[in-house]
Amino acid sequence: MTNSITAPGTQPVSALVWDVYCKVIDNYGDVGVCWRLARNLVQRGQHVRLFIDNADALAWMADLNDLAHPQLAVHDWHDALDTCGDVVIEAFGANLPESTELALANAAAAGRMLNWLNLEYLSAEPTSKDNHGLSSPVSQGPAGGLMKQFFYPGFVRGTGGILRDDDTYHQAMTPQTLRWPPKSMALFSYESPSLGLLINQATEMGMNIQTAAGRTTAHVQQLADQDDIGVGNIGMLPHCTQQQFDTWLAEQDFLVVRGEDSLTRAIWAGKPFLWHVYPQEDGAHRIKLNAFLDWLDAPTDMRNAFKTLNGTRSLREDTLMFPSDKVRWQAWTQCVRAARSKLLAQNDLVTRLILHVQKTAG
Ligand code: TRH
Numbered sequence: 502m503t504n505s506i507t508a509p510g511t512q513p514v515s516a517l518v519w520d521v522y523c524k525v526i527d528n529y530g531d532v533g534v535c536w537r538l539a540r541n542l543v544q545r546g547q548h549v550r551l552f553i554d555n556a557d558a559l560a561w562m563a564d565l566n567d568l569a570h571p572q573l574a575v576h577d578w579h580d581a582l583d584t585c586g587d588v589v590i591e592a593f594g595a596n597l598p599e600s601t602e603l604a605l606a607n608a609a610a611a612g613r614m615l616n617w618l619n620l621e622y623l624s625a626e627p628t629s630k631d632n633h634g635l636s637s638p639v640s641q642g643p644a645g646g647l648m649k650q651f652f653y654p655g656f657v658r659g660t661g662g663i664l665r666d667d668d669t670y671h672q673a674m675t676p677q678t679l680r681w682p683p684k685s686m687a688l689f690s691y692e693s694p695s696l697g698l699l700i701n702q703a704t705e706m707g708m709n710i711q712t713a714a715g716r717t718t719a720h721v722q723q724l725a726d727q728d729d730i731g732v733g734n735i736g737m738l739p740h741c742t743q744q745q746f747d748t749w750l751a752e753q754d755f756l757v758v759r760g761e762d763s764l765t766r767a768i769w770a771g772k773p774f775l776w777h778v779y780p781q782e783d784g785a786h787r788i789k790l791n792a793f794l795d796w797l798d799a800p801t802d803m804r805n806a807f808k809t810l811n812g813t814r815s816l817r818e819d820t821l822m823f824p825s826d827k828v829r830w831q832a833w834t835q836c837v838r839a840a841r842s843k844l845l846a847q848n849d850l851v852t853r854l855i856l857h858v859q860k861t862a863g
Pocket of ligand 1: 527528562741743746762
């Protein structure tokens with residue numbers, strides 16, 4: 502570990518203390534994104550204190566070596582510390598504890614340069630770029646009068662970018678020619694009426710399917726109990742660390758991912774995939790999905806499969822849920838690789854965070 506970090510085209514930044522506040526709403530994405538961010542900052546020589554209100558998932562997601570790292574500490578949400586870090590990241594509008602707001606107010610009164618950032622959800626919608634970096638005055642509470650800024654992850658320049666491991670990893674993982682016909686599928690989705698069709702089509706192709714632990718496995722079990730699918734070719738991946746999860750995705754031929762963090766991993770893996778967007782009652786996921794498909798420049802059959810999985814296109818028995826012939830397979834692969842290349846040509850989320858902090862420090 503070094504004591505300073507260098508973002509491309511910048512001077513080294515001495516090690517800072519980054520406080521990351523994470524509230525678990527549901528699923529694994531809140532903790533997954535915060536944990537990946539924390540690990541990534543530590544890999545770049547930074548000190549991280551992760552404050553979390555429910556650390557249950559870290560018991561399997563966190564590698565023991567990471568947990569024991571001297572520059573990374575996991576705290577209970579309510580742990581009150583005397584001082585706040587140099588950068589305070591409120592993930593997904595978590596609303597900081599009062600004691601932290603007080604520490605921020607004291608630090609500001611003492612003339613300390615602070616960065617208080619609200620890390621938002623990843624989206625390809627234009628609003629991510631429009632709102633990235635906007636300041637918001639805090640109107641009440643102990644930190645009333647201070648400013649926080651919005652940090653919007655995104656797929657284009659002018660947003661906060663997406664999380665990425667170091668380049669060595671990406672060089673090592675550069676996908677070779679993908680095999681045809683595909684043999685394996687990683688399944689990490691929410692419940693969907695189209696899942697039975699997808700599984701049956703994959704089975705007809707002779708593919709082995711592995712489901713991720715949690716609600717995906719429970720749903721697939723339910724489909725099997727209803728005799729909607731056979732189970733001869735389906736196995737389950739037990740809960741595993743984030744590194745093992747990434748490797749698992751990178752090793753399968755076809756991926757079904759969901760939410761936010763595994764979407765980014767599917768792109769980095771450079772494999773044909775389907776994305777199940779986190780469903781929202783107000784239907785906002787439809788807009789999010791369409792914006793992503795536009796950015797991805799997905800071919801029509803790929804768009805249709807994405808929409809069917811997400812329930813924004815009606816389910817028809819003749820819908821192709823994945824690229825079932827070699828020409829389609831190559832088209833989907835090419836599409837994902839082009840997207841991956843677009844992202845690799847830009848800097849990643851942590852680099853953009855560092856640049857942001859550097860800019861504030863003047
Ligand atoms: O679990 P998710 O559906 O999370 C979602 C989304 O983040 C969504 O945007 C958010 O609003 C909602 O949660 C509350 O999917 P996601 O984002 O892919 O996160 C999964 C994380 O869990 C990812 O970091 C990988 C990790 N994981 C493991 O490390 N090991 C495992 O065994 C499994 C199943 C997951």
